[in-house]
Amino acid sequence: MGERLADIAGVTGAPIVFKSSYDKANRSSVDSFRGPGLERGLEILQEVRERTGLPVLSDVHEPSQAARAARVLDVLQIPAFLSRQTDLIAAAARTGKPVHVKKGQFLAPEDMVHVVEKCRAEGNEKILLCERGTSFGYHNLVVDMRAFPILRRLGYPVIFDITHSLQLPGAGRESGGLKQYAPVLARAAAATGSVDGFFLEVHDDPDRALSDRATQLDVDELPALIRILNEVCALSRPIQELTPDG
16 A cells, blocks of 8 residues: 555655554544554564555554654654643654644644644644544534634644545444545645645545445555645635635
């Protein structure tokens, strides 16, 4: 998969970061696939990095993992459910690596200012803020397009997690999803003029994916989606720059 994504990066010119999890700690069921664990997972990510030239990203779930993970990862990610955990954010920030924080499903976008302050308190300004949907009743998420310019006003790059925003969380033994709407949401977010990057899950055989199969996109769809998003973003930037939020 890393080699396929490196090829797509070359063809499209998109700066792709490879993300995979050494431990999927936020699982619905105790029987859900977790991954190879910290040490073996980081070994695999190091191999991906060396063989493909792609930068790599993974989640950290505990403060004790941050320094070890930072020896391999180019970006440390804070999962949405842990976006209020001060010790975890501080440990990630202290590594000096870029920290990609997913906004909790329970947070308003302006609340992410506290995440920014926690990172900056550790001397780290390499912060990325990620929108991934807001809880809308039970087993559903909604994306508020106002979130993107609000997050942008905090002064750091804004990322949109397309596929996780389409989860139906906790609906059964594993989260369901509505991945058919991924291109629609992605284009809408790009049109706000306030999104700097996109996060999405892709797989060469989504129905057999061991994690989040209901929201995984077929990797063959990625080049066309990248091209469309680049075009929409390019058209939207001049409009955004003329608005009061620009």
